Amino acid sequence: MTCPMTDKIFKKREFADFLRALKKTYEVLVPVREQGFYRFKAIADGEEADLRFTNTRLSPKSFVLPQSERMFEFTLDEKIEDAHILKEATRAYSPTAIVGIRPCDAKAMRLVDVNFNNPEFRDPWWVKRLNSITLVGLGCSEPCSTCFCTSVNCGPFHEEGLDVLLFDLEEYVLARPLTEKGKGLLQSGGVERDADEGSRNKAHKLRREAEERITSHVPTDKLGQKNVNDLFDAPFWDDVAFACINCGTCTFLCPTCWCFDIQDEVIRGGGDRIRNWDSCMFPLFTLHASGHNPRAEKVQRVRQRFMHKLKYYVDKYKNGVACVGCGRCVRYCPVNIDIREVFRLMNEL
Amino acid sequence: MNRYVDEIRVIARKILEEKAVDLIIGFKEGSIPMMTEPVLIRDAAETDQLYWDSFCFMNLATYLPKREGKIGIIAKGCDSRNIAVHIVENQVKREQLYIIGVPCEGMVDRRRLCSLVGDKEVREIAESDGGITVRGEGFGHTLKKADYLQDNCIRCMHRNPVLYDAMAGDLVEERKDPDPYDDVREIEAMEWDERWEFSSTLIKDCTRCYACRNACPLCYCPTCFVDESGPQWVGKSIDPTDTMIFHILRAYHCAGRCTDCGACEQACPVGIKVRFFTRRLNRDVFDLYACEAGLSIEERPPLDTYRPDDYDEFIR
Amino acid sequence: MNSEEDQLSGNPYLPYPARIEQIITETEDKSLRTFKVVFLNKADGERFTFLPGQFCEVSIAGKGEIPLGMASSPTEKGFLLFTVNRAGVVTRYLHNTKEGDILGVRGPLGNWYPWEKMEGKNVVVIGGGFAFTTLRAAIVYILHPENRERFRGITVVYGARSPGLLLYREELEQWEKRDDVNVHLTVDATDDPGWPYNVGFVPAIAEQKITACDDSYALVCGPPIMLKFTQPVLENAGFEPERIIISLEMRMKCGIGMCGRCNIGDKYVCTDGPVFSLAQLNELPREY
Numbered sequence: 001m002t003c004p005m006t007d008k009i010f011k012k013r014e015f016a017d018f019l020r021a022l023k024k025t026y027e028v029l030v031p032v033r034e035q036g037f038y039r040f041k042a043i044a045d046g047e048e049a050d051l052r053f054t055n056t057r058l059s060p061k062s063f064v065l066p067q068s069e070r071m072f073e074f075t076l077d078e079k080i081e082d083a084h085i086l087k088e089a090t091r092a093y094s095p096t097a098i099v100g101i102r103p104c105d106a107k108a109m110r111l112v113d114v115n116f117n118n119p120e121f122r123d124p125w126w127v128k129r130l131n132s133i134t135l136v137g138l139g140c141s142e143p144c145s146t147c148f149c150t151s152v153n154c155g156p157f158h159e160e161g162l163d164v165l166l167f168d169l170e171e172y173v174l175a176r177p178l179t180e181k182g183k184g185l186l187q188s189g190g191v192e193r194d195a196d197e198g199s200r201n202k203a204h205k206l207r208r209e210a211e212e213r214i215t216s217h218v219p220t221d222k223l224g225q226k227n228v229n230d231l232f233d234a235p236f237w238d239d240v241a242f243a244c245i246n247c248g249t250c251t252f253l254c255p256t257c258w259c260f261d262i263q264d265e266v267i268r269g270g271g272d273r274i275r276n277w278d279s280c281m282f283p284l285f286t287l288h289a290s291g292h293n294p295r296a297e298k299v300q301r302v303r304q305r306f307m308h309k310l311k312y313y314v315d316k317y318k319n320g321v322a323c324v325g326c327g328r329c330v331r332y333c334p335v336n337i338d339i340r341e342v343f344r345l346m347n348e349l
Numbered sequence: 350m351n352r353y354v355d356e357i358r359v360i361a362r363k364i365l366e367e368k369a370v371d372l373i374i375g376f377k378e379g380s381i382p383m384m385t386e387p388v389l390i391r392d393a394a395e396t397d398q399l400y401w402d403s404f405c406f407m408n409l410a411t412y413l414p415k416r417e418g419k420i421g422i423i424a425k426g427c428d429s430r431n432i433a434v435h436i437v438e439n440q441v442k443r444e445q446l447y448i449i450g451v452p453c454e455g456m457v458d459r460r461r462l463c464s465l466v467g468d469k470e471v472r473e474i475a476e477s478d479g480g481i482t483v484r485g486e487g488f489g490h491t492l493k494k495a496d497y498l499q500d501n502c503i504r505c506m507h508r509n510p511v512l513y514d515a516m517a518g519d520l521v522e523e524r525k526d527p528d529p530y531d532d533v534r535e536i537e538a539m540e541w542d543e544r545w546e547f548s549s550t551l552i553k554d555c556t557r558c559y560a561c562r563n564a565c566p567l568c569y570c571p572t573c574f575v576d577e578s579g580p581q582w583v584g585k586s587i588d589p590t591d592t593m594i595f596h597i598l599r600a601y602h603c604a605g606r607c608t609d610c611g612a613c614e615q616a617c618p619v620g621i622k623v624r625f626f627t628r629r630l631n632r633d634v635f636d637l638y639a640c641e642a643g644l645s646i647e648e649r650p651p652l653d654t655y656r657p658d659d660y661d662e663f664i665r
Numbered sequence: 666m667n668s669e670e671d672q673l674s675g676n677p678y679l680p681y682p683a684r685i686e687q688i689i690t691e692t693e694d695k696s697l698r699t700f701k702v703v704f705l706n707k708a709d710g711e712r713f714t715f716l717p718g719q720f721c722e723v724s725i726a727g728k729g730e731i732p733l734g735m736a737s738s739p740t741e742k743g744f745l746l747f748t749v750n751r752a753g754v755v756t757r758y759l760h761n762t763k764e765g766d767i768l769g770v771r772g773p774l775g776n777w778y779p780w781e782k783m784e785g786k787n788v789v790v791i792g793g794g795f796a797f798t799t800l801r802a803a804i805v806y807i808l809h810p811e812n813r814e815r816f817r818g819i820t821v822v823y824g825a826r827s828p829g830l831l832l833y834r835e836e837l838e839q840w841e842k843r844d845d846v847n848v849h850l851t852v853d854a855t856d857d858p859g860w861p862y863n864v865g866f867v868p869a870i871a872e873q874k875i876t877a878c879d880d881s882y883a884l885v886c887g888p889p890i891m892l893k894f895t896q897p898v899l900e901n902a903g904f905e906p907e908r909i910i911i912s913l914e915m916r917m918k919c920g921i922g923m924c925g926r927c928n929i930g931d932k933y934v935c936t937d938g939p940v941f942s943l944a945q946l947n948e949l950p951r952e953y
Contacts, residue, residue, distance in 0.1 A: 033468070035554060036460070036620045054470060057619060058556070067556065068586035071678055074726040084726045084767035085682045120936065121677045121921045142486070144470050146381060228930050232950040243387040245411060248558035249618040259925030262678075262918045263585050266727040273726075276586050278918075278926070279558070284576045285926050286916050289731075289753035292889060294915070294929075294952050304928075307950075312931035334560055334616035335407060336379040336386040578754060 007195035007203070008175045008186055015173065016048055018189045019099065025188040026097040026134065029063065031056055040098060049100060051168070054144050055326060059105050059255030060098055061112070064129045065277075067252075071125070072273040076266065086273060093132040097185060100138045104147075104324040106161035107154045108255030109135070111324065114317050115258055134185045137162040141210055146327030148216040148340060154324045156210040167203040174203045218343035220321055224314050226349065231311055232303070236345045241302035243335035248279035250329035250337075251305065256322045259285070280304045306342045351476060353401045353451050356517040357423060360449050364421050364515075365393040370447045373421035374409050375399045382474045383459035387412060399423070401517070402476055403457040403494060406615040410566035414440040422446060423517075425453035427501070427610035429510035430643025431566040434606050437649055440569060450513030452521040455495070455502030456611070457481060460620055462497055465490070501611035501624060504529045511644055530632045536625065548593070548626075554619040555592045557585075561623045564616035567603050574598060600626035605634040605650040608643045677921050680724040680769025681709040683745075685762055691748060693829030697795050698760055699736060699748045702770060713770075715739055717802035718777035718912060718940045722920040723747060723755070724769030731755045732917045732935070734799035735773070740809040745770065746802075748832060750795040774920045775939050778803055778910060783882045787817045789875055791895055793824050793867045793887030797832050799912055800886050804840065813845075820881075822874055824851035824867040828860055849874045868894035878903035886912040889953065896943060906944035913939050913953055929953050 010018060022028050029040040030049035037057040043049065072086040109130065116126035140147070140156035149155050159165055163182030167174040174195050177183040186192075195203075251257040261278035265271050278285055281302075286295045295301050313322035323339065330338050357375065364370045377388040378400040385405050389412075390396055401423070409422055410431035420441070424432055429450060435441045462481075463471060466488055473484040482491045504527045509520045536544060559575070562568045574582050575595050583598075584591040600623075607627045614624050634640055638651040648654075655664070687701040702723075704710035717738055724730040731753070737746035751760045762768075778799075788807060792800040800823075807816050821840065825831045831850065841848045851863035851870040863870045867887060875883075875898065883899050885892060892911060899909050915927035915934040922936035930949040932938065946953075 036464070038468075052467075054468070068588070076727055084769075086680055086724065086726055086769060088676060088679060115923055115925075118922070121923065123678075123923055124676050145472055228948070229950060232930075232952075239389075242389045242412075245560070245563035245616070247560035247563040247616065248556070249560045249616075252556045252558045253618055258923075260918070260923075261585065262730065262924070264725075264727050264729050265584050265586070271727050274586050275924075277556075278924070280925070282559075282576070284578070288914065288916050289756065290888070300952065304952075307930075308925075308928070312928065316931040330381060332618045334564055334612075334618075336381070336384040338380040341380065579757075581754070 005177045005183060007200055008177070008191045009172050009193050009195040009199050010175065010191050012168070012171060012173050015051075018191060019043060019049060021190045022097055022099070022185065022188055026095045026185070029060075029096065029098045031100045040100075051100060051138065053100075054140075054142065055102050055105075055328070057328075057332075058253055059108065059326065059328065060101055061105070061108065061255050061258075063096065063098060063133060064109060064126060065112070065258060065260070067277045069125065069275050070272045071262070071275055073270070074273070075270040077269045089272065093128045095132055095134070097134045097136055099136040100166075101135050101162070102140055102326070103137045103156065103158040103160075103162060103165070104149050104154050104326040105255045106135045106137050107158055108161075108324045108326070110161040111256050111313075111319070111322055112258045114319060134163045134181050135161065136164040136166060136182070136185065138166045138168065139207060139210065141168055141206055143210060143214050144327055144331075145216060146330045147214055147325055148218050148327065149325035150211055150214045151216075151218045151220060152323050152325045153320045156214065157207040167206055169199060169202050169206065172199060174199050176203075216327075216340060218325075218340045219347040220310075220343065222347045223310055223321065224318075226311070226346070228307075228311060228315065231307065231346055231349060234345070234349050236349075237299050237303045240306070240337065240342055240345070241299040244281075244298055244302050244337055245335060246281045246283070246298050246301060247334065248277075248281050249332055249334065251279040251281055252277060253328040253332055255324060255326055255328075256309070280308070302337075306339070306346065309339075310343065310346055351402045353517045354399070357399050357401055357449060357451070358396050360515045360517060361390065361396040361399055361421060362393045364447055365390070365396065369419065370421035371418035373399070373423070373449075374412050375423040375449075376401060376405045376407075376409075379404070382471050383457075383462065401451060403455070403481065404459060404474075406456045406499065406612060407564060408566050408610045408612040410435055411564060411612070413566070414569040416441070418445070420446055421449060423449045423451060424510050424513065425451050425456075426505065426507040426509050426511065427453075427608045429512045430507065430608035431610060433512050433643040433646045434608070434650070435566065436646045438606075443646060446514075448510065448513045448515075450510030450516045452510070452516065452518050453502075453505075453508045454521055455498035455505065455508070456615075457494055457497050458499040458615075462492075465492075465497070499611045499615065500532075500622070501609045501614070503527065504531075505609070507608075507641075507644070512646065530628070530635075532625070533629050533632045536629070549589060551625060552589075552592050552596055552621055555587070555596070555621055556619065557587060557592060557595065558618060560616040560618060561613035561621070562599055564612040565603070566610075566612075567606050568599070596623060596626050600630055603627050604630035605638070605640060605652045606642050607631055678771070678919065680722065680730070680771040681706065681713070683709075683768055683770045685764055685766045685768065686744060688762070688764055691832050695760075696751050697748060697830070697832060698751075699746055699832075700759065700762075702745045702747060702768065703743065704770070705767075710743070713745075713773060715773035716777035716780060717806045718799050719773040719775050720799070720920075720939060721745070721747070721770050721772030721774060722917070723759075724771060725755050725758050726769070728755045728758045730769075730771070730918070730920075732774070732914075732920055734802070734912070734939070736798035736801050738802045738805035738809065740806055740811065748795065748798045748801075771920065775935055776937070778884055778912075778940055779882070779942075784815045785817065787820070787879055787881035789820045789822070789881050789883040791822045791867060791871055791875075791883060791885045791887070793891040794826070794830075795832065796886040796888065796912070796914070797823055800884060801833055801836070803884055804846075805836075808840075808843075808846070817880075818845055818847070820847040820849070820875065822849045822851070822867060822871045824853070824863075824865075824870060826853045828852050828855050828857060847874075866894070867891050868898050871895055872898045872901075875899065875902050878905075878908070882908045882910060884910050884912070906947055907942050909943035911941055911943060911946065913941060915939075915953065
């Protein structure tokens, strides 16, 4: 029998104590500002989380899908038995807590999970890592003007994918456990006091106000029913793609982009099989050994990125678009290709 | 609105109507503050989309290679020098181009502005002569534009286009005073290990998205050495050695060709000052050959030139 | 634990170790070799059950992995055959291996030719170049005494650039001698005046030889250009798009639908393919 989930509360000035307590059980990752932008980092003694951030520059997907990850190791030394045979590289999956993750980034992990954990195959590294991580979300009281989460089945206080959701009530923090994992984390963090009704009302109001502050909206209602080839052959792709320089910024910053490459690296008679983030923006992504490339042109690659997120994913999983509206690609695309405009073009075609 | 916008539109409309060009490559206003989007205009009726402000940091020469027809292109000083490099390197023909020059008093570094306001979101920008107003929730500042320029613009000696068919405004005065390589000397003054530490820290956050390379007009190779698979020259993970090889080799490929337009740095999603690599080599080329890239369409880049009377023993 | 759970709990990226037992040079330019491969662990071999049309990721430690269709039929027990064109990093390495060398095999992956639907039907096999591998597996499978009754006549149209580049020459000759197989070989060009077969591109020869659909399924595999021009030939002969079966190639890495590169629309060639009907492909963006 599990007890019902009850909202908890603690003083905001005790946040550091909360993190300190968590460190006994978890590796604790928190937002810090370093070399010019926010990022999640394992907190060391004496360091503090910086909760003034809007969001981290890179999404926290790298904690479940590292940019470069050793899959297997091998030796090529034929004097050794098992030469040329791949062995799984041993690794630990120690309990980790990401404290302060934004709800959009947590939802993104659910959207990506359907790729790595499906009825046919299960990616062992993704699954084990995700299982070992507890996601403690921090609701966005002050969303950016480029956030459009509420249009894509998400929101500044969206709970999907999170284990705990924190509400910053100025003097207090309301902590809402959402899973057994989350409840366990709050216990480890010494958060025991039940929230009173007043605080719960404040949290409710905070959420409503934040949702109202999202002023950027995109239409998605017609994407599912559109004919895929009509969208594929749409006249707007050349214009959308013109400015694109085919860098990997959008895909690498995106919390829902998961594509990867597999590479072998050898040094001194032994080596590793490594998987690295890859990007559909790169021509090499689809280049055949024969020289044939089904997506040789920039416009084809740009189309692929948007079609994947806003049509192929929609059709394949019937799970909405593969976008959580975090706005990173909008803010950091060096040539200002704005996915919100592409939503409009595709939906209104 | 910036004073050059009207003039850019007038010229663009005229050359499209007169069919002097088939298309124009310019900027349009961005969808968010402090951003602009490169745009291709084919129709005179659409020239009102063209825009100009202090955030036109991309170098439009990037969009030139392999383009057919008569091309109108908007160019600030550094961009015009890149166009010259492209002409010298046979990527585009001079006759193909109609260059609308824009005198430049420097592009504003949006990251510098953002850190001024403590990474709060900038929701509105307004420019006046020499000034810039930044507004967001709970703040508003009017600043001197000159204090927030991109690093390359602070040291720029060629603010006027060196090559143009029409100008969108009067030439601005070139500055004589900047010390163009103060930053390079600062690093050279470091001890070796200190310098290595400096460069390693510099690229620590590199995700190898190649935005720097792809924003660079000089990186037009059909297949970049990092993408070559037979043979594969460099590993593809974020191993620091491989990342360093990418940055150093890219800088070498640009030596004597780089016009220090700063597009690489502005494009970088994690704010790496990649110009430290290219500038060091620019300085060497300047010292060794008294050459700055893209000032002429007659002369090939110094590292691309051979003379039988070269004074160096090894090359003869 | 049932077998499905077993598959999910294992590591789908881990290749089974295998040994190269024999290397056969197939073509006169030596660009194509067939590798006979045996699993090192008997249990891996027993677990490995497949149908013609499926593929594997063949893995070379230190070089990488490539998708290769099985050229052998499951009726050929105890080994797998892979016919490999020398093209990229892994295949160049493979061409320099020797018998006894170790590699890895991951699979079987992907779907297969629609064997159930083809029962009781004629089968037309059209192949070009080195893409004939899984078609060879299909023919061997049909001709096996256990299966022969399940299918009707077989027509084969197979072409290569020149006579010396045709794969499996001995088998082709044996099939020719049979009453139940119609073999039409062709080459793009030859200077051999004694060449007894056809000269011309595969689609053109197919147009001459396949004039009726006659309760048939067509299995087609070849380079993109051949696929493009063979489709209308078959449609003109009366084949419904549901009965034109095409096996596609695509750059792949994971082979299990995760790495994201081999998609055509919302389908992955590695898991939803490599075998598609033309009817399916007609619904998808033309991006292959």
